[in-house]
Amino acid sequence: xxxxxxxxxxxxxxxxxxxxxxxxxxxxxxxxxxxxxxxxxxxxxxxxxxxxxxxxxxxxxxxxxxxxxxxxxxxxxxxxxxxxxxxxxxxxxxxxxxxxxxxxxxxxxxxxxxxxxxxxxxxxxxxxxxxxxxxxxxxxxxxxxxxxxxxxxxxxxxxxxxxxxxxxxxxxxxxxxxxxxxxxxxxxxxxxxxxxxxxxxxxxxxxxxxxxxxxxxxxxxxxxxxxxxxxxxxxxxxxxxxxxxxxxxxxxxxxxxxxxxxxxxxxxxxxxxxxxxxxxxxxxxxxxxxxxxxxxxxxxxxxxxxxx
Amino acid sequence: xxxxxxxxxxxxxxxxxxxxxxxxxxxxxxxxxxxxxxxxxxxxxxxxxxxxxxxxxxxxxxxxxxxxxxxxxxxxxxxxxxxxxxxxxxxxxxxxxxxxxxxxxxxxxxxxxxxxxxxxxxxxxxxxxxxxxxxxxxxxxxxxxxxxxxxxxxxxxxxxxxxxxxxxxxxxxxxxxxxxxxxxxxxxxxxxxxxxxxxxxxxxxxxxxxxxxxxxxxxxxxxxxxxxxxxxxxxxxxxxxxxxxxxxxxxxxxxxxxxxxxxxxxxxxxxxxxxxxxxxxxxxxxxxxxxxxxxxx
Numbered sequence: 001x002x003x004x005x006x007x008x009x010x011x012x013x014x015x016x017x018x019x020x021x022x023x024x025x026x027x028x029x030x031x032x033x034x035x036x037x038x039x040x041x042x043x044x045x046x047x048x049x050x051x052x053x054x055x056x057x058x059x060x061x062x063x064x065x066x067x068x069x070x071x072x073x074x075x076x077x078x079x080x081x082x083x084x085x086x087x088x089x090x091x092x093x094x095x096x097x098x099x100x101x102x103x104x105x106x107x108x109x110x111x112x113x114x115x116x117x118x119x120x121x122x123x124x125x126x127x128x129x130x131x132x133x134x135x136x137x138x139x140x141x142x143x144x145x146x147x148x149x150x151x152x153x154x155x156x157x158x159x160x161x162x163x164x165x166x167x168x169x170x171x172x173x174x175x176x177x178x179x180x181x182x183x184x185x186x187x188x189x190x191x192x193x194x195x196x197x198x199x200x201x202x203x204x205x206x207x208x209x210x211x212x213x214x215x216x217x218x219x220x221x222x223x224x225x226x227x228x229x230x231x232x233x234x235x236x237x238x239x240x241x242x243x244x245x246x247x248x249x250x251x252x253x254x255x256x257x258x259x260x261x262x263x264x265x266x267x268x269x270x271x272x273x274x275x276x277x278x279x280x281x282x283x284x285x286x287x288x289x290x291x292x293x294x295x296x297x298x299x300x301x302x303x304x305x306x307x308x
Numbered sequence: 309x310x311x312x313x314x315x316x317x318x319x320x321x322x323x324x325x326x327x328x329x330x331x332x333x334x335x336x337x338x339x340x341x342x343x344x345x346x347x348x349x350x351x352x353x354x355x356x357x358x359x360x361x362x363x364x365x366x367x368x369x370x371x372x373x374x375x376x377x378x379x380x381x382x383x384x385x386x387x388x389x390x391x392x393x394x395x396x397x398x399x400x401x402x403x404x405x406x407x408x409x410x411x412x413x414x415x416x417x418x419x420x421x422x423x424x425x426x427x428x429x430x431x432x433x434x435x436x437x438x439x440x441x442x443x444x445x446x447x448x449x450x451x452x453x454x455x456x457x458x459x460x461x462x463x464x465x466x467x468x469x470x471x472x473x474x475x476x477x478x479x480x481x482x483x484x485x486x487x488x489x490x491x492x493x494x495x496x497x498x499x500x501x502x503x504x505x506x507x508x509x510x511x512x513x514x515x516x517x518x519x520x521x522x523x524x525x526x527x528x529x530x531x532x533x534x535x536x537x538x539x540x541x542x543x544x545x546x547x548x549x550x551x552x553x554x555x556x557x558x559x560x561x562x563x564x565x566x567x568x569x570x571x572x573x574x575x576x577x578x579x580x581x582x583x584x585x586x587x588x589x590x591x592x593x594x595x596x597x598x599x600x601x602x603x604x605x
Binding site for chain 1: 323324325326351353354355356357358360363364366367368371372375376378380455464467468469563564567
C-alpha cells in the first residue's frame with residue numbers, strides 16, 4: 001500500500017492529484033515540522049508497526065509503442081462491396097438530371113468522352129438491355145472512339161497503378177516499413193534480458209527530473225538510433241505493465257517495477273538497433289505480436305494495440 | 309463432385325453486377341402530379357462507396373485524439389459550488405418573488421465532459437456559408453452562389469430520400485441594420501454536409517485547394533490572450549474563410565469556371581462534438597489531424 005502511494009507521488013505530473021497522494025504529502029509536511037522520521041512512518045503505517053525500514057523506491061521505466069499508421073485503404077469485405085454496389089445503383093437510378101449544357105460545350109470532345117464513359121457506367125449498373133441504344137452511324141462511333149483514345153493518351157491516362165501488395169509482404173521481410181500497408185504496425189525489439197532473449201517494445205529507465213514522455217523519447221532514440229523522426233503523441237501514458245517480481249528472498253522487500261507505455265508515430269527514417277543488448281527488430285501487426293511476447297506482457301499491452 | 313463444382317460456380321457469382329431486372333407484372337401507382345411511378349416503400353440511398361477519410365479517422369486519428377485530449381480524473385467530480393441561496397418556492401418569503409438567474413452567463417463556465425472513449429472529439433458536420441451583398445438589391449444575384457455550392461457539394465433538398473438533408477438553403481436577414489439589411493430578405497446561401505459528403509468535401513479542400521493557394525499558410529489562431537470562456541471558444545467549432553479567388557481551385561468548379569458570372573468566397577465551419585471548456589482546442593486538434601494547417605501570428 002505504502003509503496004504504491006509513493007509511486008503515485010512520483011508520477012503526479014501526469015496523474016491528477018489523488019486523495020492518497022495528498023495524504024502522503026501532508027504527512028511529509030508534518031514530518032518536516034517536528035516529529036522524527038521513524039515515528040511518522042510507524043504512525044502512518046499503524047497496521048505494520050514492526051517494519052521500521054521504508055520499502056525501496058519503485059522503479060519506473062517508460063516504453064514507446066511506436067506505430068506506423070496504415071498507408072493504404074482497407075479492402076472492403078464482399079458484403080461491403082455488394083452493399084456499396086447496390087446503393088450506388090439506387091443512387092444512379094434516382095439522381096437528378098445532369099446539366100450537360102452547363103458543363104460541356106455542345107458537340108465537344110469532352111462531352112463525347114463523358115457520354116461514352118457514362119454509358120459504360122449505366123451498362124455496369126443496369127445491364128445492356130436496360131439502357132436505350134441511341135442510333136449513331138458506324139463511322140461516327142469509330143471516329144469518336146479514336147478521338148477519345150487519343151485524348152486519353154495525351155492526358156497520360158491508363159498508367160499502371162502500384163500494386164497494393166508490397167514485395168516485403170511476398171518475401172516476408174518483417175523489418176520493412178512498407179509491409180502490411182493496410183494495417184497498423186508496431187515496433188518490437190528483441191533484447192537479451194537476464195540472459196534470455198525477449199521481444200518487447202523499446203524501453204528504458206527514467207532519470208531524476210525527467211518528464212515521462214521526454215524520457216520515453218530519449219530511451220527510444222537510445223535503443224533505436226537517431227536515424228528516424230518520431231513523435232510521442234501524448235504526455236499521458238496509454239498503458240502500464242507491472243512485471244512479476246522474482247520471489248527469491250522472503251525477508252528482503254523487492255522494489256516495485258512499473259513500465260509506462262507512450263504512443264509514438266514514426267514519421268521518417270528507419271530503426272538502427274544500438275548496443276549489443278538489442279539483437280533484432282521487427283514491424284508487426286497486433287496478431288503477429290501475440291505469439292512472440294510473453295503471456296503476462298501480452299496481457300499488459302493487448303488493449304493498447306489496434307485491431308486494424 | 310459435380311455438386312461441388314456447381315456450388316463453387318454459384319459462390320463465384322458477382323455480387324457487384326446485376327442481372328436483368330425482374331419483369332413488371334403489376335404497374336406501380338403513379339403520382340397524379342408528376343406522372344412518375346411511386347414505389348411501395350420509401351427508397352433511401354445510403355453510403356455507396358468506402359470513405360477514405362472516415363476510415364482514417366477510425367483507424368488512426370481517433371486513438372491519437374483520445375490520448376492527446378485525455379484529462380485524468382479520479383473518482384466523481386465534486387458537485388458545483390452553491391454560491392447563492394437556492395430559490396425555494398415553498399418558502400413564504402420567496403414564494404411570489406422574482407427568481408433571476410444569478411452569477412451571470414454560464415456559457416463559458418461549463419467544464420468539459422469527462423474523457424471517455426465514447427466522447428472523443430469527432431466531426432459532426434461541415435457548414436458552408438456564402439453571403440451575397442448584392443442580393444439586398446437584386447435577389448437573383450444569389451443564383452451564381454447557389455450554383456457554386458451545388459457544384460461543390462452536389463447536395464439537393466431531401467436528396468436520396470433522406471428527409472434530414474436540406475440541400476442548399478437560402479439564408480434570410482434576421483434583423484434590421486440601417487441601409488444594409490432588413491429582416492426576411494434573402495441575403496446568402498448555406499449548405500450543411502454530413503457523413504460521406506462531408507468527408508469528400510474535406511478531402512477535396514485539403515488535397516486540391518489549400519496547397520494551391522499562394523498566400524495561405526494556415527488558419528490564423530487567435531492570440532493567446534484571447535478569452536477562453538467566450539461562446540466561440542467553448543462551442544467546438546473551427547471556422548475560416550476562403551476568398552472568391554480560391555474557388556477556381558476546386559476541381560468541380562475549375563472544370564467550367566467560364567460558366568459562372570462571378571465566384572463568391574465562403575465561410576467553412578467544422579462543427580465537432582466537443583463541448584465545454586477548451587472545446588475549440590480539441591476541435592482544432594481534430595481538424596489539424598485532417599491536415600488543415602494552423603498558424604500563430
